[in-house]
Amino acid sequence: MNRLTIEQLSKTYPGGVKALNAISLELSNGMFGLLGPNGAGKSSLMRTIAGLQSPDSGRIIFNGSTVTPGSVLIKKQLGYLPQDFGVYPKLSAATLLDHLAILKGIAQKAERKEQIGALLQRTNLYAHKDKAVSSFSGGMRQRFGIAQALLGNPQLIIVDEPTAGLDPEERNRFNNLLSEIGEQVIVILSTHLVEDVRNLCTNMAIIQNGTLIATGRPDDFVKALDGKIWSKRIDKKDEAQQAHRVISSHFTAGKLHINVYAEDTPGDGFLPKQADLEDVYFTQLTQS
Numbered sequence: 213m214n215r216l217t218i219e220q221l222s223k224t225y226p227g228g229v230k231a232l233n234a235i236s237l238e239l240s241n242g243m244f245g246l247l248g249p250n251g252a253g254k255s256s257l258m259r260t261i262a263g264l265q266s267p268d269s270g271r272i273i274f275n276g277s278t279v280t281p282g283s284v285l286i287k288k289q290l291g292y293l294p295q296d297f298g299v300y301p302k303l304s305a306a307t308l309l310d311h312l313a314i315l316k317g318i319a320q321k322a323e324r325k326e327q328i329g330a331l332l333q334r335t336n337l338y339a340h341k342d343k344a345v346s347s348f349s350g351g352m353r354q355r356f357g358i359a360q361a362l363l364g365n366p367q368l369i370i371v372d373e374p375t376a377g378l379d380p381e382e383r384n385r386f387n388n389l390l391s392e393i394g395e396q397v398i399v400i401l402s403t404h405l406v407e408d409v410r411n412l413c414t415n416m417a418i419i420q421n422g423t424l425i426a427t428g429r430p431d432d433f434v435k436a437l438d439g440k441i442w443s444k445r446i447d448k449k450d451e452a453q454q455a456h457r458v459i460s461s462h463f464t465a466g467k468l469h470i471n472v473y474a475e476d477t478p479g480d481g482f483l484p485k486q487a488d489l490e491d492v493y494f495t496q497l498t499q500s
């Protein structure tokens with residue numbers, strides 16, 4: 213069983229943005245979802261865990277060893293799919309994976325060939341192995357991204373908003389792949405998609421303004437909100453805002469609805485709503 217401990221991690225960028233504020237987390241094998249609004253600090257946390265930047269203070273310990281930028285531990289044990297994978301050279305998928313495998317320290321040619329073949333099969337890219345990665349669709353690029361992250365059989369995999377821009381079929385395909393991987397190693401998934409965390413992750417955290425505001429199991433969070441979320445169709449957005457604790461508003465079939473948090477029925481035409489993880493997310497964000 214792998215174990216990742218994050219202790220009191222803080223990071224302030226030049227210019228004064230406090231991107232991480234004393235974040236502490238404990239992770240073991242399985243998929244861990246990291247949710248938070250734009251600019252919350254998710255990518256900063258991912259990059260710091262991946263050893264691409266140093267924290268100002270705090271520690272990251274993986275399987276008993278402290279993680280520092282550039283350490284062998286990072287090179288051998290970590291697979292990282294950044295939010296923006298950057299340039300896609302005109303090299304074929306197989307050739308690019310071979311270069312990346314050499315960088316990862318897989319010295320034996322036969323071993324690289326075997327691993328790359330298996331990863332191309334696993335990501336459903338084997339038939340395209342001789343095509344340039346630059347010609348790949350968005351979904352194929354992300355699958356290629358996960359193939360390169362899996363080189364060297366890492367025990368800690370970090371994926372930063374991997375399904376942004378993918379169509380529903382590709383998103384499903386990518387998520388299935390992730391959940392298979394998450395059975396044996398630690399996978400940290402940073403995303404805006406609450407539904408993906410609900411479907412894939414056994415544990416999760418929410419961060420806002422660089423601060424950890426909640427951590428736990430999605431199921432437990434949802435259960436804790438049971439009977440406390442109420443919904444109502446309204447005409448004007450500000451109609452019920454003052455009297456109730458509104459956590460979100462949304463359109464259903466073109467009609468505006470609000471969801472409110474209340475321990476007991478708020479009356480006033482509100483109907484009980486089955487709580488879901490999105491309600492958890494908005495309840496947490498609006499109480500912090």
Ligand SMILES: Nc1ncnc2c1ncn2[C@@H]1O[C@H](COP(=O)(O)OP(=O)(O)OP(=O)(O)O)[C@@H](O)[C@H]1O
Pocket residue numbers: 225226227229230231248249250251252253254255256257
């Ligand atoms: N290299 C940097 N230099 C200065 N400020 C930065 C840098 N990178 C990020 N920031 C700032 O730090 C804060 C956290 O950014 P970060 O990218 O970690 O958030 P995020 O949760 O990943 O956001 P998003 O969901 O939009 O990707 C933001 O205010 C951002 O503008």
